[in-house]
Every structure is written in C-alpha cells, then in structure tokens.
Amino acid sequence: MTLDRAGWDKGITYEAFKAAMTRNQERFAENENRVALDPETIRTFKSLPKPLRVLALAEDWCGDVVANLPILGRLAKDVPTLDVRIFYRDQNLDLMERWLNQGKYQSIPVFVFFDENFRELGHWIERPASVTQRRAQERKKIFDAHPEFGSPDAPVDQLPEDVRTRLQAELQKMREGMVSFANAEVQRELRELVNKVAV
Amino acid sequence: MTGKPVKVKITYCAECGYEPQALDLTKALMYEFGAQLSAIELIPWESGTFDVSVDGGLVHSMKRDGGFPQHASVKSAVRSRLVSTPGV
Numbered sequence: 001m002t003l004d005r006a007g008w009d010k011g012i013t014y015e016a017f018k019a020a021m022t023r024n025q026e027r028f029a030e031n032e033n034r035v036a037l038d039p040e041t042i043r044t045f046k047s048l049p050k051p052l053r054v055l056a057l058a059e060d061w062c063g064d065v066v067a068n069l070p071i072l073g074r075l076a077k078d079v080p081t082l083d084v085r086i087f088y089r090d091q092n093l094d095l096m097e098r099w100l101n102q103g104k105y106q107s108i109p110v111f112v113f114f115d116e117n118f119r120e121l122g123h124w125i126e127r128p129a130s131v132t133q134r135r136a137q138e139r140k141k142i143f144d145a146h147p148e149f150g151s152p153d154a155p156v157d158q159l160p161e162d163v164r165t166r167l168q169a170e171l172q173k174m175r176e177g178m179v180s181f182a183n184a185e186v187q188r189e190l191r192e193l194v195n196k197v198a199v
Numbered sequence: 200m201t202g203k204p205v206k207v208k209i210t211y212c213a214e215c216g217y218e219p220q221a222l223d224l225t226k227a228l229m230y231e232f233g234a235q236l237s238a239i240e241l242i243p244w245e246s247g248t249f250d251v252s253v254d255g256g257l258v259h260s261m262k263r264d265g266g267f268p269q270h271a272s273v274k275s276a277v278r279s280r281l282v283s284t285p286g287v
Contacts, residue, residue, distance in 0.1 A: 059216060061215075061216035062215070063214030064214075153262075155210065155250045155257050155260065156210055156242065156248070156250075157210045157240070157242055157252050158252075158255065168244075
C-alpha cells in the first residue's frame with residue numbers, strides 16, 4: 001500500500017478499533033483506564049511544532065497491543081495534533097514487512113510516526129527492551145523461589161496441573177505488578193523518539 | 200493400530216494468537232485418530248510457546264525447533280506411540 005492520503009484513510013481510528021474488537025475488549029478498556037500519562041509526555045507531544053500522523057499496526061489478540069496501544073490512544077486524546085490510524089497487521093502484511101522487528105519478526109504493535117506529508121520520522125515496535133529484560137528477571141525470581149516450578153526452560157505441560165496453575169497465577173501477578181513500570185517505559189521511549197526527530 | 204490410547208498436549212501462546220494453529224492441529228488429530236486418543240489437552244500459555252507432547256514426550260517445541268509443527272510429524276509421533284504401547 002502506498003502511504004498517501006488515500007492509503008492513510010484506509011486505516012481506522014482508535015475508537016473504531018476498540019469498537020471492532022472481538023477479543024480482549026474489557027482488558028483493553030481496563031488498561032486504557034489505568035494509563036497514567038506522565039506530564040512530561042504530554043508536554044513533549046504538545047510542544048511539537050507540527051501535527052504528527054501515527055500509523056499503528058495491531059491485532060486485538062496480541063498481548064502487547066492490549067498493553068501498549070491504549071497508551072497511544074490516551075495520548076492522542078490529550079494531544080489533538082496526533083492523528084492515529086490503525087491498520088490490522090494480518091490484512092496489511094505489505095505494511096508489516098516495512099517495520100519488522102530485528103528485520104524478521106512481525107511483532108506488534110508498531111507505531112510509525114509521519115509528518116503531514118507522510119515522511120517517516122521514526123518508529124517503535126512491540127515493547128521496550130527494558131520491559132522484556134525486567135520481565136525475564138522477575139520470571140527468574142519466581143522460578144528461583146519455587147523449585148516446584150522446575151526449570152524455566154522446561155515445557156510447562158510436564159508440570160502437574162495444580163503446579164502449572166500456580167505458576168500461571170505467579171506469572172500473571174508478576175505482569176500485573178509491572179504495568180506501571182512498563183507504561184512509564186513506553187512513554188519514555190516515545191518521548192525520546194519524537195525528541196530525536198525534527199518535525 | 201490398536202495400541203493403548205495416547206494423550207496429546209498442545210501448549211500454545213494465547214497472547215500471541217496461536218489459537219488457530221492449536222485448533223487446526225487438534226482437529227487434524229481428532230479426525231485422524233478418533234478414539235485412539237485418550238485426550239487432547241489444550242494449555243493456554245505465554246512467551247511465544249507452541250509445544251506438542253505425546254504421552255509426555257515433547258515432539259515439537261517452537262523454541263527448540265522453530266515455527267509450528269507439521270501435522271504429519273505430530274501424526275507420525277502419535278502412530279509410533281500407538282505401535283510401541285500395545286493395548287490392554
């Protein structure tokens with residue numbers, strides 16, 4: 001797809017994406033409600049001299065989309081000069097190919113920032129590396145504290161069901177406990193990205 | 200093949216949207232083996248997992264082997280297990 005005015009209009013708005021969700025709608029809404037925008041984030045985006053277009057590649061089944069797209073959505077509500085359009089990854093693989101994670105993975109969400117003339121200014125993929133790293137550390141702590149969970153690298157189907165259920169609960173708790181950190185890190189990276197580009 | 204029924208477990212990353220692949224494999228195994236299977240257990244998980252085990256033996260791991268399993272290779276593992284565990 002050529003990214004011009006016509007191509008851009010094929011994307012859907014954030015509100016339309018939410019309305020069309022067939023999965024994770026409640027979780028998405030909950031995440032959106034608890035996004036705490038850092039005043040510095042709002043200041044950074046509001047101080048940009050020109051409007052920005054933000055293309056987001058997303059799917060409603062993806063955990064990172066459910067976690068991180070609400071941050072962009074909330075930001076766009078507070079910063080009217082951000083024009084967000086969402087494109088479904090699986091219906092727009094030609095777009096996906098342009099912003100592969102490490103040049104090979106179709107990771108989402110992808111946020112691509114453009115100026116008014118569709119000149120790409122920068123892009124952001126999936127989640128901050130700091131979040132992936134912290135998650136791995138916390139995961140290791142869980143396994144260290146619970147020898148009954150076995151090795152973090154062993155297939156979980158080998159665990160007795162009750163143990164597996166407890167592991168699942170621990171991992172869920174760990175993720176919940178990281179939401180504030182993760183949201184702050186996403187905002188930090190988005191601020192850094194737009195600070196780097198001259199609009 | 201009249202071996203002891205075999206249990207298959209499919210662990211898939213629910214956060215990655217791997218349900219279609221898990222369901223396709225489940226359907227393929229159900230049609231192929233019917234009551235020769237004692238159960239097919241679907242385990243929603245995370246971290247990009249797609250593992251398949253047959254009677255506790257790991258026959259495919261996305262992390263270890265890359266990608267999704269070929270249905271033929273999983274069917275072959277089930278057949279081997281059926282042959283190696285005679286029914287009672």
